[in-house]
Amino acid sequence: MGTAVGGGRAVPRYVQIADEIVQQIRAGLLKPGEMVPSESELVERYGVSGGTIRKAMVEVRASGLVDTRHGKGSMVKDRPPVRLRSSERFRRSHRRGGKAAYLAESEQSGATAKVNLLYSGALDAPEEIAERLGIEAGTQVLARRRLYFRNGTPVETATSYVPWDVAKDIPELFAENPGPGGIYARLEDHGHEFAEFVETLQARLATKAEASELALNPGAPVVHLIRNAVTEEGRVVEVCDTLMAADQFVFSYRIPATD
Template sequence: MLDLGSIDRSDDRPPYRQIADILREHIRQGQLPPGEQLPSEAELIEYYGVARMTVREAIRELRGEGLVVAMHGKGVFVRSAPPVRRLASDRFARRHRKEGKAAFLAEAETAGHTPSVDQIRVTNEMVSPEVAERLKITRRDRVIVRSRRYLADGQPVEVATSYIPEKIAKGTPIAEVDTGPGGIYARIEDAGHQLAHFTEEVSARMPTPEERKVLDIGAGIPVMTLVRTAYDTDDVPVEVCDTVKVARAYVLEYDVPAM
């Protein structure tokens, strides 16, 4: 068995926390790589000379952090980390749309991952107060709502919901499941709204039970929320996109000029 050090009875930290700290450090250093099975409960009990509950508390702490996953009847394994994708400021550059690539496709390919999208749902709905305010439309206006899940190398990394004013999207591929090459933004520009700039609001929180299920993540794994508003050259909001991202799957990178 891997050398897992020892616990210090004089340490202020309880034994279960010391064990969790040791295992966590081995995971972070790659000595327990993704997919690797942790020593069994019985092995850890014998190795550290502690009670069964102490070992279970240590494993529970690691599971809560999303570092390990228990497979019934098989044991506890180091969770495979999702692919990390760096989101650069130019991910919405027009050149990507001219190449027929939506933002996610361009981002994932740049990072060396294979992108895919599923669970696509398109509806025509009444606008919510928050979205109406962002789009500068009235509560009586309707929007085309596009929700979908994005995957990198087959692993869920985000879910996104876009709201596009009906007057822009109705009768266009935006209202269809397949928007065509270049995605939503290419179709918005086809409709005569050349994109000029975007605003983004980023925050972090713990996921809802439904988000955990859709993104296939543990209870202890946080998510980032990114709400983006797209504007055309007349400074008219043309889309609001509400995205929930697996926090450890992304690095957000912004190039901010010093004015």
């Protein structure tokens, strides 16, 4: 039951403790690769209960400076290098040159990249996707769900949706590897010339499920990006729904000052 000092402090004890630990990391007292003291050790050192240390460590994790694994402990992270996503990604000449946007960008920043195909097949279109594709909700679409890795850690999940009448004629879209230039190149091969891409972004905190899929600490920020691929006929032939670890990406867009 305990003494129960209660919530009356100006700044909660667990925040004080979290700040102290974060400061030690920033100051270099705890170096990258080193382990943060275990929770039971911190309980002794600070003279508080386990629950309080637990909350403090949640805060420390939220700082993104530490990587915690279950039976092991918390390790100070190496500086996560950040990648750059740019408007240049979707140039037709890149696709024709056979570059896949993600791999090209990753290698440019000196990181290893990998993609896992998690799912590929028919699916009933979720409401928002159907709306963007201009079809009825629940209609069947081709869905391709991938998990992207960077330096061995997952950083992004992406699901592509293509209307069935478009996808059915393009066998490569069902394959593990859609070939050079990715699925956008295949869509253009089959007469769907793109006019523009429209991306919408929103940042928020990861849900528990998302955090575990991207190996994030709960409470870590993510960026939810949805992209419409619009053809010259004005049809949206693909919608890509992606979720990214916010600390792994910087986004960059060029906006022409047209009249």
